[in-house]
Amino acid sequence: MQLLSSGFRKEPPYYVPLGHEVEIFEHCHAHGNAVMLKGPTGCGKTRFVEHMAWRLGCPLVTISCHDDLSASDLVGRFLVRHDGTFWQDGPLTRAVREGAICYLDELVEARSDTVVVLHPLTDHRRILPIDKTGETVIAPTGFQLVVSYNPGYQRMLKDLKPSTRQRFVAIDLDFPDTEREVAIVAHESGADQATAFTLVTLGRRLRELRDRGLAEVPGTRLLVATAQLAVSGVELRQACYAGLVAPLSDDPCLVEAMRDLVDATFA
Numbered sequence: 001m002q003l004l005s006s007g008f009r010k011e012p013p014y015y016v017p018l019g020h021e022v023e024i025f026e027h028c029h030a031h032g033n034a035v036m037l038k039g040p041t042g043c044g045k046t047r048f049v050e051h052m053a054w055r056l057g058c059p060l061v062t063i064s065c066h067d068d069l070s071a072s073d074l075v076g077r078f079l080v081r082h083d084g085t086f087w088q089d090g091p092l093t094r095a096v097r098e099g100a101i102c103y104l105d106e107l108v109e110a111r112s113d114t115v116v117v118l119h120p121l122t123d124h125r126r127i128l129p130i131d132k133t134g135e136t137v138i139a140p141t142g143f144q145l146v147v148s149y150n151p152g153y154q155r156m157l158k159d160l161k162p163s164t165r166q167r168f169v170a171i172d173l174d175f176p177d178t179e180r181e182v183a184i185v186a187h188e189s190g191a192d193q194a195t196a197f198t199l200v201t202l203g204r205r206l207r208e209l210r211d212r213g214l215a216e217v218p219g220t221r222l223l224v225a226t227a228q229l230a231v232s233g234v235e236l237r238q239a240c241y242a243g244l245v246a247p248l249s250d251d252p253c254l255v256e257a258m259r260d261l262v263d264a265t266f267a
């Protein structure tokens with residue numbers, strides 16, 4: 001489990017809004033409603049939560065979910081020491097006590113018996129019962145649960161149960177339009193507008209390969225990484241091969257199709 005707790009920063013984390021997500025999130029926060037962010041990889045979900053935590057002046061606790069994550073990993077456990085046994089809060093319990101925004105990344109990866117722990121926090125009760133100690137922690141104003149997932153992944157039978165889904169307000173995030181994505185890539189990498197525009201245009205063409213079997217299309221993160229390679233001196237075409245094409249697929253046909261698109265861009 002990856003756990004990050006953000007300190008307070010002077011500058012807001014840079015975030016370019018794509019629609020009404022900032023406003024909707026603020027209303028959810030005021031009402032104590034849990035939020036579900038849906039969107040493809042690298043489209044800005046994590047950055048958005050970091051930005052909102054800063055705007056709302058809340059600490060942020062981030063937990064990356066995986067299929068080994070247990071309820072005890074979230075809530076806490078008794079630890080045995082030479083001088084006895086003591087209780088240690090898990091990250092979820094800590095977030096509730098602190099009135100933090102608790103961000104569970106890729107919630108769909110977590111086992112359903114783990115997800116159920118969130119239920120009493122996401123309805124009118126806003127409580128976290130800790131069975132092992134008998135304590136019930138009441139969530140203070142400010143505590144908010146945020147989860148994210150990428151609906152595009154091939155998940156076999158994995159999905160969230162309706163009883164979980166219907167506890168959240170869902171915000172759909174997608175890739176930004178060209179103008180915004182150029183601004184993001186230029187800001188994040190230090191690349192000039194022309195380079196950012198070239199990469200974003202190429203990225204949008206690569207995204208069209210979804211219809212030809214490319215399961216994961218390039219997110220803004222890959223465009224930023226490619227632009228960073230170019231800014232630090234790698235020739236742009238080589239930067240695209242390494243930063244944009246190679247990470248996306250091992251399928252020789254798809255890789256060739258993507259390299260052709262790169263070559264056509266720089267012909």
Ligand SMILES: Nc1ncnc2c1ncn2[C@@H]1O[C@H](COP(=O)(O)OP(=O)(O)OP(=O)(O)O)[C@@H](O)[C@H]1O
Binds near residue numbers: 015016045047176
């Ligand atoms: N709207 C945006 N405003 C500012 N930066 C953005 C935005 N969208 C994407 N980025 C840039 O793209 C990078 C990737 O975004 P982020 O890590 O938030 O994606 P994500 O949706 O959380 O992806 P994943 O599902 O893989 O965790 C960010 O570090 C940032 O540089």
Ligand SMILES: [Mg+2]
Binds near residue numbers: 046105
């Ligand atoms: Mg993320």
